[in-house]
Amino acid sequence: MAAVSLLICDDSTMARKQLLRALPQEWSVSITQASNGRQGLAAIRQGLGQVVLLDLTMPEVDGYHVLAAIRAEGLQAQVIVVSGDVQDEAVRRVLSLGAVAFVKKPAEPAELRRVLAGCGLLVPSPGPFSPFPGADQKIGFHDAFRETVNVAMGRAAALLAKVLGVFVQLPVPNVNVLEVGELHMALADAQVGDQLTAICQGYISAGIAGEALLIFHDSSLADMARLMNREYSEHSNMEMLLDLSSILIGACLSGIAEQIDVVFSQSHPQILGEHARIDELIRGNQLRWKKTLAVEISYSLENHDIHFDLLLLFTERSVQRLTSKLDYLMT
Template sequence: MLNVSVLICDDSNMARKQLVRALPADWPVTLSQAENGQLGLDLIRQQSIQVVFLDLTMPVLDGYGVLAALQREQLHTKVIVISADVQEEAVKRVLELGALAFLEKPVDPELLLSTLKRLSLYPVDTCAPQAAQPEVEFQVSFREAFSEIVNVAMGLAAAKLAQVLGVFVRLPVPNVNILEVGELQMALLDAHNDQHLTAICQGYIGGGISGEALLIFYDSEVADVAKLMRWHSDQEVSSVEMLLDLSGLLIGACLSSLASQLDIDFSQGHPQVLGQHVPIDQMLHVNQKRWRKMLAVEISYGIEGHHIRFDLLLLFTEDSIPLLQKRLAYLD
């Protein structure tokens, strides 16, 4: 059996490692990798790539851009999208752009095998000896591993948000860093300079891991959010209730997915207003004595077709980091 030329295009080292492990053991492949869509597209142009496993949310050029370029340049590589962005509209768009299938991250090996068979990409020649897959070495850092489970959680939360609001949610590459509180303050001040904001906070704890989620809204956009939620924003209480409901949905879905992947249960506090119609530095002043060093996750959601964005921050305490590292060691 001739080797199949396969490209894995994903910015996550952890995701690439998981996918290599999920490939059928007796599927003889020549494997290439790319950490963003532009590098992947360059490899497709230069080599005879037969099958591409393509992520959607990547820097430089995302998966949609890769699919559009393949269609425009009439490059006939067979593409299977494997993504955490499970919005119905995302699935529809990639199939319209020529992808043969869409699989959810982290990919299930049995589902991957059945998909390859269905697409006639895995013809088993029982008379020929089966070649073992090549060994590929991966060194996955804690930050890379945690970023990938955040990516999955982010996608599931966006799918729920998209369903409730009837919109398409633009997903970023999540930003994950271990920071001193002063570093986080400087980054937030830089990102939200001269903006009046409203923030909802919600604490969580489970398995010795604890932290606080902050959902930050731009005041200039709250009326547009209210219209999508079909609320009347002429009364202050209605806006607050609307933001609390939206925060509970987004934060709850994200934490639920993280807990499931880490095999723990999070107890969540009630969402509360941290600050309203104030600059970001006044909100940070409220919490600065409660934090020293933390694992900070920043996810900036945007609503396509609307001038609406909001930032979700997940802040894990310093004591939680070693426990998270132990949990992620089992996933690696």
């Protein structure tokens, strides 16, 4: 029996490696990999994607657009979405666009096998079996940690979506080691001449420490208050932002901790630089930040003029511990 042409489409090398390791070893497949939706569509058009394992959050062309293009062009591909965006609405949308199933990241081998078998896609090979090409590829720290953050980000968004009754639009997270000056530059786009309010919350585990900074544009506060059925006032706004910070920061840190098997202790959130501009926020904290492993996630709420940026700033010393915790994923 001819091998099934399988396309794995994900911008993360780490995610693609995890999928290769999770595939049933007896599955008779020929594998193609794509690092974004544009490459993925080109492969499908060439007949290299009878079955597609598709990520949603990707640069250039995301998974939603890939699904829409497959339907519009009448391409022959059975798509299983494998994503860290686990919002109920995300699952509903991909199924309505023609995906045959949804699997949350990181895909567990047993769950992936169950889904493939349930969709009638698991065609066994007579053997002997050997690891799929690329399953043993060595992964760099940044890619492994960015994928870990991506999964945590999706879980945090799902919780926020349930609390607010909205669809949270997710970006590709940025992960970089930055000097404080570089951090200022990285946040320049977040300012856009706007006034900002930031919530700061420290966190610590064995060998890992840092600060989470959740930055709100003041122009979004009135819309946020209406969405949460709150009275728009100085006092209630601060309570509202503290509540949202607890949800987002706590869920994101919890998602990271679960994947790398640590437990974070968190300090009480504090309002930092209320109604300050971003340069004032950074200048006031540059002695503490210096060099940092910076994770930047820009959230926005669909159909609302509401945007906020979550920064996770890990101390330079945390990198060694994080590397050791991720080592089993990278090798």
